Amino acid sequence: MPNGVLILAELVDGELAPITQELVGAAQRLNAGPVSAMLLGSGIEASASKISGVEKVYVVDNPGLAEYTNEAYTEAAAAVAKQADPAIILLGQTNIGRDLGPALAYKLDTAVAMDTIALEMKDGKLHTTRPAYGGNARAVNSFSGTPAVATVRPKSQDTAEGGAAGEVVKVDFTPAGVRAKVIDRKVATAEGVRLEDADVVVTGGRGLGGPEGFEGIEELAHILGGAVGASRAVADLGWRPVAEQVGLTGKVVSPTIYIAVAVSGASQHMAGCSGSKNIVAINKDPDANIFKAARFGIVGDYKQVLPAFIEAVKKVKAEG
Amino acid sequence: MHIVVCVKQVPDWDIPPASFKVDEAAKKVVPPPGVAPVPSQFDAIAVEAAMKIKDAVADTKITVMSLGAATARDVIKHGLAMGGDEGVLLVDDAFNDLDSTGTAKVLSSAIKKLGDVDLVLTGRQAVDWDLGVTGTLIAEMLGAPVITFAKSVNVANGNVTVERVLPDAFETVEAPLPAVVTVSNELGEPRYPKLQQIMQAARKQVNQWGAADIGLSKDDLAPRLTLEQLFVPVVDTKVELMEGDSPEDQAMALARRLKEAKLI
Ligand SMILES: Cc1cc2nc3c(=O)[nH]c(=O)nc-3n(C[C@H](O)[C@H](O)[C@H](O)COP(=O)(O)OP(=O)(O)OC[C@H]3O[C@@H](n4cnc5c(N)ncnc54)[C@H](O)[C@@H]3O)c2cc1C
Numbered sequence: 001m002p003n004g005v006l007i008l009a010e011l012v013d014g015e016l017a018p019i020t021q022e023l024v025g026a027a028q029r030l031n032a033g034p035v036s037a038m039l040l041g042s043g044i045e046a047s048a049s050k051i052s053g054v055e056k057v058y059v060v061d062n063p064g065l066a067e068y069t070n071e072a073y074t075e076a077a078a079a080v081a082k083q084a085d086p087a088i089i090l091l092g093q094t095n096i097g098r099d100l101g102p103a104l105a106y107k108l109d110t111a112v113a114m115d116t117i118a119l120e121m122k123d124g125k126l127h128t129t130r131p132a133y134g135g136n137a138r139a140v141n142s143f144s145g146t147p148a149v150a151t152v153r154p155k156s157q158d159t160a161e162g163g164a165a166g167e168v169v170k171v172d173f174t175p176a177g178v179r180a181k182v183i184d185r186k187v188a189t190a191e192g193v194r195l196e197d198a199d200v201v202v203t204g205g206r207g208l209g210g211p212e213g214f215e216g217i218e219e220l221a222h223i224l225g226g227a228v229g230a231s232r233a234v235a236d237l238g239w240r241p242v243a244e245q246v247g248l249t250g251k252v253v254s255p256t257i258y259i260a261v262a263v264s265g266a267s268q269h270m271a272g273c274s275g276s277k278n279i280v281a282i283n284k285d286p287d288a289n290i291f292k293a294a295r296f297g298i299v300g301d302y303k304q305v306l307p308a309f310i311e312a313v314k315k316v317k318a319e320g
Numbered sequence: 321m322h323i324v325v326c327v328k329q330v331p332d333w334d335i336p337p338a339s340f341k342v343d344e345a346a347k348k349v350v351p352p353p354g355v356a357p358v359p360s361q362f363d364a365i366a367v368e369a370a371m372k373i374k375d376a377v378a379d380t381k382i383t384v385m386s387l388g389a390a391t392a393r394d395v396i397k398h399g400l401a402m403g404g405d406e407g408v409l410l411v412d413d414a415f416n417d418l419d420s421t422g423t424a425k426v427l428s429s430a431i432k433k434l435g436d437v438d439l440v441l442t443g444r445q446a447v448d449w450d451l452g453v454t455g456t457l458i459a460e461m462l463g464a465p466v467i468t469f470a471k472s473v474n475v476a477n478g479n480v481t482v483e484r485v486l487p488d489a490f491e492t493v494e495a496p497l498p499a500v501v502t503v504s505n506e507l508g509e510p511r512y513p514k515l516q517q518i519m520q521a522a523r524k525q526v527n528q529w530g531a532a533d534i535g536l537s538k539d540d541l542a543p544r545l546t547l548e549q550l551f552v553p554v555v556d557t558k559v560e561l562m563e564g565d566s567p568e569d570q571a572m573a574l575a576r577r578l579k580e581a582k583l584i
Pocket residue numbers: 134204205206207208230231232233234245246247248249250251261262263264265266267268269272282283284285288300301302303333361447
């Protein structure tokens with residue numbers, strides 16, 4: 001009988017990625033049997049003990065998994081799933097999870113619910129809630145088979161803290177040769193605070209009129225110790241790098257303050273920032289959608305408002 | 321080279337958020353009156369990716385394929401006006417309310433019937449449900465490799481080379497054909513058909529196939545995922561707008577308010 005929840009752990013530079021303990025938290029709260037994790041990679045076995053609050057950590061440590069590829073990871077994850085026999089599998093809606101989820105579900109003869117933000121058990125079955133229609137709607141799904149596979153949006157779940165490390169179970173698996181091979185990989189280097197981790201995000205939109213409009217955005221972010229974000233319109237126009245894009249097809253951020261300047265607040269943009277604790281909007285259009293989600297706002301032209309706001313923030317901060 | 325591009329017809333997403341409506345009982349979106357459905361955004365970009373290959377590689381044929389209502393012929397015609405050669409329209413009562421697995425089964429069966437396909441292009445996600453699973457499922461069903469989130473797609477020497485878009489990295493992945501690639505907006509704007517191309521597209525062949533034509537029955541398409549509920553979330557934030565006689569006054573009011581709230 002399939003039982004319990006299996007989560008996919010992820011590492012960044014050898015450390016646990018935040019999504020890992022978020023998934024453990026989500027899995028524990030389901031109260032659907034034992035929670036275990038799988039860790040896939042090469043030279044990663046030592047990291048297994050960093051995962052807490054799980055019963056077992058299934059480790060596949062193989063040179064063939066040094067780099068993420070759809071085929072090798074799908075095979076490895078399927079091998080673990082067959083051994084662990086969980087009723088539910090949770091992955092992050094990350095680079096890896098969003099690529100792996102559908103293929104893994106297919107290999108296990110089941111279905112995947114992508115980018116879920118809420119999970120609950122109803123009559124012993126998993127129900128997932130996910131944004132749809134660019135964030136305008138919410139869809140609740142149930143599964144007809146097992147295991148139920150879901151990818152979970154980063155930052156949508158409270159982290160599980162503490163708890164013992166799980167018992168390490170080594171799974172012997174060597175991937176067959178892959179067909180789709182990574183032949184080059186460049187990491188986009190962001191300076192300063194990582195956008196996803198920043199406590200303050202200052203985002204500029206198309207209303208800034210050009211890349212020069214971002215000087216004020218950068219200055220404000222600098223003063224507040226935050227990171228710069230961009231709307232997709234801005235990334236598509238090449239004014240800012242894609243790595244700064246916030247939204248449905250960009251990054252999900254949940255800072256304490258999210259300052260959106262000349263951003264209209266399209267649902268697809270809000271999908272990436274609606275978890276922010278306080279949204280501050282500067283926009284010349286009083287009817288802009290961003291004001292519907294904002295806590296504080298100024299209706300006005302950023303050309304006047306932004307320099308004045310930068311000066312005001314400096315002054316207020318200097319007052320201590 | 322034979323390329324199949326899968327294009328879904330979806331409700332126009334470019335509407336004011338306030339006019340987005342859901343019929344909760346029917347679990348369906350109700351488009352505002354008079355707003356016609358459109359090709360899903362990333363799917364038109366997938367046609368563009370196919371056209372870029374066609375511009376570079378001699379003897380490239382593009383088949384534009386859509387599964388949906390009879391009106392989905394319009395999105396096929398749009399792809400043909402962009403430069404596609406032939407269309408396949410998949411319509412049948414047995415295709416109503418499919419989940420992704422069923423959708424991929426229909427599309428991959430139709431691709432198998434075409435026979436000689438080298439490359440299948442899909443959007444990274446359809447802009448109605450925002451799933452991003454169909455491309456991968458088609459690849460699995462065809463037994464072909466998949467490469468997701470393409471920003472460029474090039475074909476040479478029996479291989480496809482794809483630059484992928486990742487939030488913090490660019491990756492180049494290569495796979496032997498036949499393969500499936502899902503396309504992202506970083507590839508660039510789709511070309512806009514000229515009037516003359518729209519007229520030419522009217523004469524291009526669109527084959528219409530039902531379940532029986534591709535060897536499927538309703539039983540092969542049983543859903544694995546059920547939609548239990550569809551609703552519009554309530555956002556009840558009240559915005560506090562800063563008053564003032566000048567932008568300076570408003571800006572100072574905001575700074576003070578943020579300070580009061582211990583946010584700066
Ligand atoms: C499937 C899909 C996925 C998408 N994913 C994303 C995503 O991940 N992220 C994202 O951001 N978008 C995404 N989009 C696009 C989204 O729908 C919007 O088109 C985009 O967010 C608009 O960007 P914007 O607000 O910068 O530009 P606009 O919508 O053009 O807004 C510009 C704003 O600036 C204001 N303005 C103009 N001049 C001034 C001035 N002088 N002073 C003050 N205000 C001014 C205007 O009033 C307006 O509100 C997606 C769309 C689709 C269909």
